[in-house]
Amino acid sequence: MTLSPAFPCNQCGACCRLVSLAQETQFLDRGDGACRHYDDQNRLCTIYDTRPIVCQVDKQFLLNYQQTYSWQEFINVNRIACLELEKYPLTLNSAYNVHCERQAPITKE
Numbered sequence: 001m002t003l004s005p006a007f008p009c010n011q012c013g014a015c016c017r018l019v020s021l022a023q024e025t026q027f028l029d030r031g032d033g034a035c036r037h038y039d040d041q042n043r044l045c046t047i048y049d050t051r052p053i054v055c056q057v058d059k060q061f062l063l064n065y066q067q068t069y070s071w072q073e074f075i076n077v078n079r080i081a082c083l084e085l086e087k088y089p090l091t092l093n094s095a096y097n098v099h100c101e102r103q104a105p106i107t108k109e
């Protein structure tokens with residue numbers, strides 16, 4: 001099933017750099033708060049095609065949240081989390097130089 005619209009990921013990498021902040025992703029922590037599969041240089045996931053379901057917003061929705069939220073509501077909730085992560089100080093690993101583009105504010109349908 002293809003969900004529409006696509007999740008508006010701006011590929012800032014904040015969720016991959018801050019896996020230690022969420023209980024669901026702490027198992028990915030390489031020791032400095034970032035995911036052990038995150039490529040710091042290229043700012044990409046090195047296991048993208050086989051990344052855990054917790055990293056696949058579409059599958060997470062279909063498996064665990066479609067009884068609770070509409071797809072658009074799930075996008076909105078996750079975008080709020082994205083914006084919070086993007087604001088998070090990069091003190092966990094100051095070597096990162098991440099550019100996070102701000103998107104339009106989320107409005108509830």
Ligand code: SF4
Nearest residue numbers: 016035037038045055
């Ligand atoms: S597995 Fe990939 S997508 Fe998931 S947090 Fe790690 S780097 Fe990011």
